Amino acid sequence: MRRVWFLLALAACSKGPQADLQYIKQARSAGAEWALVNEQASAGKLTATYVGSMHQWLRQQIQTASSGLTEPDARYAIEMQALLSQPDDAAPEELRAHVDKLKQIEDSLESA
Amino acid sequence: MNPLELTLGIMTAVGGFVDISELVFAAKAGSAFGYALIWVFAFSTIGIIVFSEMSGRVAAVAKQPVFNLMRHRLGLKLGLVTLAASIISNLITCAAEIGGVALVLNYLTGWPYLLMAVAMTALLIASIWVLPFKWIERAYGLLGLFMITFAVALVAIHPPWGQLAGGFIPQIPHGLSTKELLTFGYFMVAIVSAVMFPYEVYFYSSGGIEEEWGPKDIMTNRMTAILGMGLGSLLAIAILSNSAQLFSGINVDPEIPGSAALEAAIPFGKWGLVLALLGMFFAIAGAAVETCMANAYSIAQFFGWMWGRHKKPWEAPRFTMTWIVLFLAALGIVLTGVDVMMLVEFAVLFSILVLPLTYLPLLLLSGDKDYMREYVNGPVAKGLGWLYFAIITAAALAALPLFFLTSGGNG
Numbered sequence: 001m002r003r004v005w006f007l008l009a010l011a012a013c014s015k016g017p018q019a020d021l022q023y024i025k026q027a028r029s030a031g032a033e034w035a036l037v038n039e040q041a042s043a044g045k046l047t048a049t050y051v052g053s054m055h056q057w058l059r060q061q062i063q064t065a066s067s068g069l070t071e072p073d074a075r076y077a078i079e080m081q082a083l084l085s086q087p088d089d090a091a092p093e094e095l096r097a098h099v100d101k102l103k104q105i106e107d108s109l110e111s112a
Numbered sequence: 113m114n115p116l117e118l119t120l121g122i123m124t125a126v127g128g129f130v131d132i133s134e135l136v137f138a139a140k141a142g143s144a145f146g147y148a149l150i151w152v153f154a155f156s157t158i159g160i161i162v163f164s165e166m167s168g169r170v171a172a173v174a175k176q177p178v179f180n181l182m183r184h185r186l187g188l189k190l191g192l193v194t195l196a197a198s199i200i201s202n203l204i205t206c207a208a209e210i211g212g213v214a215l216v217l218n219y220l221t222g223w224p225y226l227l228m229a230v231a232m233t234a235l236l237i238a239s240i241w242v243l244p245f246k247w248i249e250r251a252y253g254l255l256g257l258f259m260i261t262f263a264v265a266l267v268a269i270h271p272p273w274g275q276l277a278g279g280f281i282p283q284i285p286h287g288l289s290t291k292e293l294l295t296f297g298y299f300m301v302a303i304v305s306a307v308m309f310p311y312e313v314y315f316y317s318s319g320g321i322e323e324e325w326g327p328k329d330i331m332t333n334r335m336t337a338i339l340g341m342g343l344g345s346l347l348a349i350a351i352l353s354n355s356a357q358l359f360s361g362i363n364v365d366p367e368i369p370g371s372a373a374l375e376a377a378i379p380f381g382k383w384g385l386v387l388a389l390l391g392m393f394f395a396i397a398g399a400a401v402e403t404c405m406a407n408a409y410s411i412a413q414f415f416g417w418m419w420g421r422h423k424k425p426w427e428a429p430r431f432t433m434t435w436i437v438l439f440l441a442a443l444g445i446v447l448t449g450v451d452v453m454m455l456v457e458f459a460v461l462f463s464i465l466v467l468p469l470t471y472l473p474l475l476l477l478s479g480d481k482d483y484m485r486e487y488v489n490g491p492v493a494k495g496l497g498w499l500y501f502a503i504i505t506a507a508a509l510a511a512l513p514l515f516f517l518t519s520g521g522n523g
Binding site for chain 1: 373378
């Protein structure tokens with residue numbers, strides 16, 4: 001129980017990478033969804049309208065996550081910017097490379 | 113019991129079961145914890161069946177709406193608190209549904225999201241104005257059966273059926289860190305809330321009065337609640353299972369409602385995508401109607417106004433004005449530009465906080481011999497009712513700490 005109270009207090013006033021973890025997860029997931037959408041689109045399984053809308057919303061998710069960061073110069077912030085600089089129809093492998101880097105940072109923060 | 117009416121009633125309940133919150137949390141739960149949260153959906157479904165059956169029985173026997181009886185049974189003060197809590201909860205939920213349906217239209221047409229929200233609100237208001245109650249309920253519920261696409265997609269992707277079946281056994285996965293355990297706890301609470309939204313019960317029981325149920329309809333009520341909601345819950349479980357199979361291994365935690373539609377596109381291509389989006393459209397639009405009408409029913413019943421869609425709109429002017437104003441208020445929330453996913457989070461969080469308050473009067477009324485005579489709660493309904501009341505009370509107490517500790521389930 002004491003541990004829960006400690007975590008609760010920590011959540012309320014934390015800053016830095018731990019506080020940014022939720023945004024890193026959000027951007028990592030949105031990037032992975034973007035890669036999946038592009039992969040399925042190139043296989044002809046999605047309508048162009050759906051793909052266009054998903055690109056818009058996923059980009060917005062990454063943008064929101066990026067602007068919520070408390071450490072805008074951190075390595076994960078640069079990865080998010082790199083994701084945002086990709087064109088809508090970027091290759092899934094390219095997007096997944098950034099997603100994997102964000103995932104590595106996320107895992108290291110979670111195990112810290 | 114008319115078999116055709118019964119079948120239509122059950123199918124309507126199936127198609128109308130899933131709403132934006134269930135869609136979002138089922139997809140997120142599957143990607144985050146695999147099949148381990150299926151049992152929470154199954155368990156919560158029994159809860160909503162228990163309370164829906166009770167509310168339908170109260171409507172059939174007492175022939176009075178729940179909120180009217182509540183005021184007499186609980187007194188004005190406690191009744192007002194309950195009314196206020198349910199209005200806020202339903203209004204946030206209605207806004208989330210309008211935002212959700214506008215998003216789905218955006219995926220289907222590419223037209224601007226906020227414009228779609230305005231157009232859909234106008235369309236929903238027009239549909240309630242023009243259609244009689246039975247048609248409102250049936251049209252959205254039956255068209256929501258497009259959601260079956262998700263169940264067919266699950267069969268097509270050949271999931272590990274043994275593991276999936278294992279998900280029905282209550283469990284907490286081994287080897288989770290403290291943070292992951294808290295996130296698992298948050299998902300449990302959120303799923304209970306999303307499945308047991310109070311608006312479903314108020315809409316269902318008010319519908320019973322609209323359709324003039326009597327004691328002869330008690331068996332129909334029971335069958336509709338058990339089969340309709342039970343089968344409807346399988347659609348939510350299919351969404352969760354598809355997500356576990358397709359998303360969890362590739363770092364995707366569905367962040368927007370449109371991601372769920374990929375579950376049908378991956379096995380079936382464009383047709384699967386469009387059918388899934390249509391299912392989502394009608395299911396969420398139906399939920400928007402239900403949340404708004406549930407609110408209007410509650411207010412009109414509490415204050416003793418003339419109410420019901422069996423009357424012409426101008427024959428119940430205060431009731432008509434109430435549901436129109438509530439729709440516009442929900443649209444106003446969407447037009448502030450607040451993120452739909454945030455609205456879903458708030459709807460689920462606020463609902464679980466007020467859930468005990470909204471279900472307690474129903475539990476008391478259905479157990480009251482003066483009102484219910486020989487149709488009073490039996491030992492099974494009574495036992496299950498109080499068990500679920502204890503569970504939702506515990507969930508309500510845990511909801512806020514879990515929300516903050518896990519950043520709304522984001523770890």
